[in-house]
Amino acid sequence: MKNDAAARKAPGALVEGPREPRLFAEYPALSRVVPWLPLAVTPTPVERCTAIARYLGRDDVWMKRDDLASPLFGGNKVRRFEHILADAKERGAREILTVGGLASTQVTATILFGRALGFDVTSVLFDQPITSFARRSLLVQASAGGRLIHGGGYARTAILTAREIARARKAYFVPPGASGPMANLGYVGAAFELADQVARGEMPRPDLIVLPAGSGGTVAALSLGMMLLGWPTTVIAARITERFACNRVTLRLLVEATAQKLARHAGSRVLRRNLPPPRFEVDHGVAGRGYGHPTPEALEAAPEVTRLLGVPGEITYSGKALVGLRRACVAHPGKTILLWNTLSATWPEPSIGPEALPPAFHRFFEGDVPI
Numbered sequence: 001m002k003n004d005a006a007a008r009k010a011p012g013a014l015v016e017g018p019r020e021p022r023l024f025a026e027y028p029a030l031s032r033v034v035p036w037l038p039l040a041v042t043p044t045p046v047e048r049c050t051a052i053a054r055y056l057g058r059d060d061v062w063m064k065r066d067d068l069a070s071p072l073f074g075g076n077k078v079r080r081f082e083h084i085l086a087d088a089k090e091r092g093a094r095e096i097l098t099v100g101g102l103a104s105t106q107v108t109a110t111i112l113f114g115r116a117l118g119f120d121v122t123s124v125l126f127d128q129p130i131t132s133f134a135r136r137s138l139l140v141q142a143s144a145g146g147r148l149i150h151g152g153g154y155a156r157t158a159i160l161t162a163r164e165i166a167r168a169r170k171a172y173f174v175p176p177g178a179s180g181p182m183a184n185l186g187y188v189g190a191a192f193e194l195a196d197q198v199a200r201g202e203m204p205r206p207d208l209i210v211l212p213a214g215s216g217g218t219v220a221a222l223s224l225g226m227m228l229l230g231w232p233t234t235v236i237a238a239r240i241t242e243r244f245a246c247n248r249v250t251l252r253l254l255v256e257a258t259a260q261k262l263a264r265h266a267g268s269r270v271l272r273r274n275l276p277p278p279r280f281e282v283d284h285g286v287a288g289r290g291y292g293h294p295t296p297e298a299l300e301a302a303p304e305v306t307r308l309l310g311v312p313g314e315i316t317y318s319g320k321a322l323v324g325l326r327r328a329c330v331a332h333p334g335k336t337i338l339l340w341n342t343l344s345a346t347w348p349e350p351s352i353g354p355e356a357l358p359p360a361f362h363r364f365f366e367g368d369v370p371i
């Protein structure tokens with residue numbers, strides 16, 4: 001029962017960090033209505049990244065190290081799951097269902113944090129280009145005790161997901177991307193965390209924040225945070241999923257839904273103040289043919305991520321983030337740029353091999369694949 005041993009050990013690593021999220025300090029009424037449990041180690045550091053600045057030919061590039069947000073599994077899902085898993089607990093769920101791509105970090109986070117908190121977790125996985133990162137993700141998910149179902153294409157994945165929802169009626173469902181308004185509050189709080197760091201003189205106020213955008217929840221929440229702070233900062237979404245999933249309209253809707261959630265629970269003064277419009281830009285020049293697609297630029301950038309940042313370089317998230325950062329630097333000379341690091345620097349070692357996965361996944365381990 002290796003997995004259960006891992007599940008018991010993990011919670012000890014989950015409770016470091018503050019006793020209350022930054023957003024609750026800002027809007028105390030939230031603590032009475034928004035479910036929350038501690039998973040993230042915050043504040044995550046801000047750092048000046050001279051290696052990247054030199055590589056990009058700039059004086060300065062700053063980095064927000066959310067890759068270090070948890071010793072179990074960092075990255076930008078942690079702050080969300082503090083609310084999602086607390087909600088699942090409050091509702092008395094014992095099983096969690098989710099759906100995502102083979103290499104989805106949302107699925108990996110659901111399984112790792114869900115199992116660590118004692119939930120059963122089932123995930124239906126749709127196909128995406130196979131990389132060594134995707135292989136590792138599958139092994140990590142299965143090693144943590146996640147039940148994996150191969151969905152294949154989008155249509156079959158939807159059918160199998162509906163079947164799982166019908167089977168496990170009491171299960172808590174985490175949708176692809178996991179970026180509903182409640183989950184997004186984690187990143188509104190992260191904006192205030194950054195403001196504290198700027199106020200302490202740890203970095204100058206950024207003109208631009210660059211990060212990869214999948215469902216767009218992180219970008220939407222950070223832009224809402226910038227509005228609430230009254231900062232003129234622009235958030236640049238380097239789109240890494242299909243255009244229908246992440247564009248000006250979907251981001252605008254996410255900002256509004258998250259703002260309404262906040263207003264409802266924090267008191268309407270949040271929205272009664274005359275807020276400026278959200279400032280974000282979507283860079284559609286990064287994704288190539290879509291989620292997980294190996295573009296030549298991302299293939300070239302992935303090893304540079306490892307070399308320059310010391311965090312895992314791959315083509316779905318961090319490679320495309322570096323491509324987006326480079327494009328933002330070219331488009332905005334002279335601005336203070338912050339790269340918000342969204343991919344975990346910490347990954348558990350898989351404890352099983354491919355042969356232990358359900359047979360439908362075995363073919364993903366045949367032959368050579370990109371990084």
Ligand SMILES: *Cc1c(COP(=O)(O)O)cnc(C)c1O
Binds near residue numbers: 218
């Ligand atoms: C999930 C994820 C994203 C995308 O975040 P969204 O909030 O869905 O846009 C970006 N980078 C990494 C590493 C991720 O895991």
